[in-house]
Amino acid sequence: MxxxxxxxxxxxxxxxxxxxxxxxxxxxxxxxxxxxxxxxxxxxxxxxxxxxxxxxxxxxxxxxxxxxxxxxxxxxxxxxxxxxxxxxxxxxxxxxxxxxxxxxxxxxxxxxxxxxxxxxxxxxxxxxxxxxxxxxxxxxxxxxxxxxxxxxxxxxxCSSPATNQTWKELDNNVNELKKQTSEVKKEMMLLEFLNENLDFIQKTWPSQVEQNIGLAKSHAVVEEECLKRTNLITQKKQMVLQQISNILNLAQKIVATLTDVELPEWKRRQQMACIGSPADASLDHLQKWFTTVAETLLQVCEQLQKLQDQNKKYKSADASSLTGPMAEIEKFTLSLLTKLLANALVVEKQPIMSSLPQRPLILKTGVRFSVTVRFLANLPEFKCLLKVKPVFDKDVEEAKTLKGFRHFDFNKDDSKVLDVDSPSGGLVAEFGHMSLKERKARTKGSHESRLLVTEELHIIKFVTGFQHAGLEFNIEASSLPVVVISSTNQGVNAWASVMWYNMLSAGEPPNLSLFVDPPPLSWQQLSQVLSWQFMSVGQRELDENQLSMLRDKILDDPDGLVQWSKFSKNENAWIWIDGILDLIKRHLVDHWRDGSIMGFVSRERTKVLLQEKQTGTFLLRFSESNKDGAISFSWVDHCNDDAHVHAVEPYTKSELSDKALADIIYNYSLRAERTHRNPLIYLYPDIHKDAAFGRYYNTPETPAPKKIKDDYVKRNNIPTSDNPTPPPSPPREMPFMDMDMDMEMDMDMDTLVDLLDLPELPDLFMYFQEASTETNFETNFETDFVNFNCSF
CATH class of the missing domain: 1.10.532.10 (STAT transcription factor, N-terminal domain)
Structure with missing residues (x-):
């Protein structure tokens, strides 16, 4: 320290x-x-x-x-x-x-x-x-x-200028709504005061005026004063009703924007976020707007009720003339409130299994998954008001029309009450222990489905009843379509279906029969979603060169369209890509994030890139033949002014589990007749390998040599390949130490013994063994004495 x-x-x-x-x-x-x-x-x-x-x-x-x-x-x-x-x-x-x-x-x-x-x-x-x-x-x-x-x-x-402008307008309109509602509340308080004052005059003034000016004149004076005040109250009521109408007209505009524009756009952003997009799927803005508008409409209902109560209490002469307009205004208010609240229940977190945290919407029978719903109108009076029940495939027409369509039930009845979620302060219900069971297994000879298991889409609906402020109606919210699998091996193809569906489909109702005749994706769409997968797994998207290689491998349509069968069925390019994603996730996250792995580059392109580089330049590329995911490195050597590009056999996941890629690169060695050398010096284009990978080397301090058993000494497993053909040309200037080493290698064994004053050959093994126990030098050499061709 x-x-x-x-x-x-x-x-x-x-x-x-x-x-x-x-x-x-x-x-x-x-x-x-x-x-x-x-x-x-x-x-x-x-x-x-x-x-x-x-x-x-x-x-x-x-x-x-x-x-x-x-x-x-x-x-x-x-x-x-x-x-x-x-x-x-x-x-x-x-x-x-x-x-x-x-x-x-x-x-x-x-x-x-x-x-x-x-x-x-x-x-x-x-x-x-x-x-x-x-x-x-x-x-x-x-x-x-x-x-x-x-x-x-x-x-x-940068989502879009239109979105930013819409949000500014919404904020301004919502603030104006709050301001106007506050003014109406003040006017209603003034109206209450005027009514109380008129009532006081009507009850107390006649006797007081009569004492001062006489009976004949008192009646006329009191009547005149009451008429003035009555007219003022009538005008004030009409003004209040006009203010409320203005509030409702503005609220109608806001409700339409929220339910018909903002909410569908948020659902689309959530779709994209589910398949890896960095789109903002936060509900903060929507919850603020829904809550404010709902609160305003409830306050309008409250003020209308107060106005009715005042008419009854003070027996207003204009009560009958105001009954019709007030009833229309109240009806309009309740219709706006119904439309707003009927759309306020949303699936905040789509169904997801903890075992596949980056791949929601894939559910396995018998395995627990979670899903969260939120009520966007976050008002205290709605707390614990709504009890939400999940229903699987509710009103799904495909369940009746598609042959072999599977049916599922939840393993238990799991209803939740919407309560305040303390971290975010929203009205939330989290279903954290849900699982599915197939209702009736298909038997042999039953109708075969036109869809594979991984192409069959289902939905989960969340239903509840709303009863408040004289309103009574049902509310439903649907999850995005989910794929139900029965085996973990089906997860890869299921995710392909999830990506394909969500890139193509938007809006409601969901098209659950999309894979009966799946539309193609444009290369622009597919390349975008593939790039998101690498960002989700390795925090780095695909660049143009990498996407170009994938395009050449996947796309063969002149119109730039990728068919579903081309991507996920016949040649199944997705299986290969997913194997690489898993390889990155398990073993290569740091190197992918750092940009050290070029990855998607063909063999031909590799040769073009490397042959003009200095000897020892190498790059990392993914294997094109290994479907489970493997990585190789290619390097360039120069011999007689000719560039020779060599590639090592790809390293698989099992091999990378035993030894990290950085250590493989650090320790990699080519074995010639009598020497070992590491041909990897510069990561393409010209970064020294230690600068690129040094922080990831696993080079613990070497302990003192110790015997394991049977008198064997511990050794290291060093990745080694035979020297490629043709061999690299020798360096123009050989360092002094290298010359000495080569001279020593060329000596015969007797000369070496004489120079080092070692025992005779029959005792040489014993000499090295004794020396290794008495000194602290490194003993991680191989027992054949570095390929000396000695035979005892």
Whole structure:
């Protein structure tokens, strides 16, 4: 460690008095230093999933969240290249955790609070001796977080100028609606005061005026004054009704925009987000608008009721003349409220299994899945008002018309009451323990379906009844079409169906028979959704060159259309692409994200790219023949002014499970007659391999040699290939050390023994064995003494 006692003391005071300090004295106080993590928490589920991926198998996300203040307060970029700074930053986290623990003890909050001791143990175990590794992880992760935030911001701001303008207009109209409603409430209070004043005059003035001016004149005076006030009240009522009419006309415009434009557009964005698009599927704007308009319409109903009550209470002379207009206004108000609330129930999180977090809408029989619904009109009076029940394939015509269409039921009746969801403050019902069972298995000889299991589409509807403010009607919300599989092996083809459907279909009702005669996708559509898959899995989309290679492999239509059978059935290009996606997810996420893997490049293109490069330049490409996903590297050698491009046999998932790609590249060796050499020097175009892969090398300190059993010495498994033909030309200038090594290799064994003053050949093995136990030099050599052609 590089931390002195004075350093530790300085760190403690830095934390204690740093502006970012929230856990001490004022726990829970928001800080500007944790703004990045707070912004991430506001993203939709698809983008939050990408943030979660950043920390998979690298760093616990819980620690990132708990320590967001000190993490975002440190300069991890500098620490990633300076071990002293890395150690200092590491100590900052430990001191913060210590203070957090003390605070939990003082507040008697150990069980309810975060697992502070567990986090501290994790940090000490993994990074106490290697704080630089922690600095590198956090530096890279914070940068990637910023990229995701920028992507979300760009998607929101650049969605379309029309959308931005519509949202501004909606905000302005909703604010105007609130303003006008507030003015009506004030006018109604004034109207109440005028009615009370008139009632007072009618009851008390006659006797008082009679005493002062006599009976004959008193009647006329009181009647005149009451008439003035009655006329004023009538005018005020008409003005209030006109204001309410203006409010309803504006509300009608807003309701139409919300239900006919904004809500369908959000559903389309959610469709795209489900299949990997960075589209913003947040409900914040919609919930704000739905809630405000619903609140306004309920207040209008309330003011109309107050007006009716005033007419009855004070026996207004104009009550009969206002009855008709008030009834029409009330009817119009309730119709707008019904239309708004009937569309307010939405499926916020589509059906998804925890085992396939990046691939929603695929359900397996007997396996638990979750789905969340939200009521956008988030008013206190609606809390616990609605009980939502899921129904599978409700009113699905395809269930009757398609032969062999399977029928499913939920394993249990699972109804939920819409309640306030504390993190977001919305009226939410989360169905977290749902599963399906097939109602009746098909028997042999039954009608065969025209669809494969992975092409059969189903929906889940959520139904509830609304009863409030004199209204009574049913509300339904549908999930996007789901594919129900019975075997995990069907998941790949099922996802192809999900992508295909959602790229083609928008609007309601859903076309569940789409795959009876599936329309083609344009290459533009298909290339976009494929690029999203690589962004979801590896945080990097496909570039134009990669898409061009895929286009040549998949597309053969002059009109640029891709048929469903071409993509997912006959030649099944999707199986190959999915195998590569799985390969990236399991073993190559970091390298794909860094841009080190060119990936989709043909053999012919590889030769063109490499033959003009210097000897030792290599690139990484995916195997075109291995359907399960494999990666190879090709490099260039020059011999007699001729460039020779060689390729290694692709590495499969099982091989990459045993040895990471970075270590394979670092240790790779070509075996000639007497020498070993690594031909991989520069990652295309001219990046030294250590700069590209150095941070991922797994090169632990070599322990002292030890015997395992039967007197064998531990060895390393080094990836080796035979030297390709033709061999590379020798370098023009051979370094001095290399010349010495070659001279030594060419010596016969007797000469070598004489020079090194070694024992005679029969005792040579014993000599090396004894030497290996008495010294600390590296003994990871092979027992054939580096290919010396010796025979004992």
């Amino acid at each position: 590089f931390i002195t006692n004075r350093d530790s003391q300085d760190i403690f005071y830095y934390i204690l008095y740093h502006p970012a300090r929230t856990v001490y004295k004022q726990r829970g106080q928001n800080s500007h230093n944790m703004a990045q993590w707070q912004d991430l928490l506001k993203l939709d589920s698809a983008l939050q999933g990408r943030v979660s991926q950043l920390y998979e198998r690298k760093f616990p996300r819980e620690i990132r969240q708990c320590l967001c203040v000190p993490i975002e307060s440190q300069d991890w970029d500098s620490a990633a290249v300076d071990e002293n700074k890395a150690s200092t930053c590491f100590q900052v986290l430990l001191v913060y955790l210590e203070e957090l623990w003390n605070c939990s003890v003082q507040e008697n909050n150990i069980l309810q609070g975060p697992n502070v001791l567990g986090m501290k143990d994790y940090l000490l175990k993994h990074f106490e001796d290697k704080p630089l590794n922690l600095a590198v992880i956090l530096s890279e992760s914070l940068k990637e977080e910023k990229k995701i935030l920028a992507l979300a911001s760009e998607a929101q701001c």
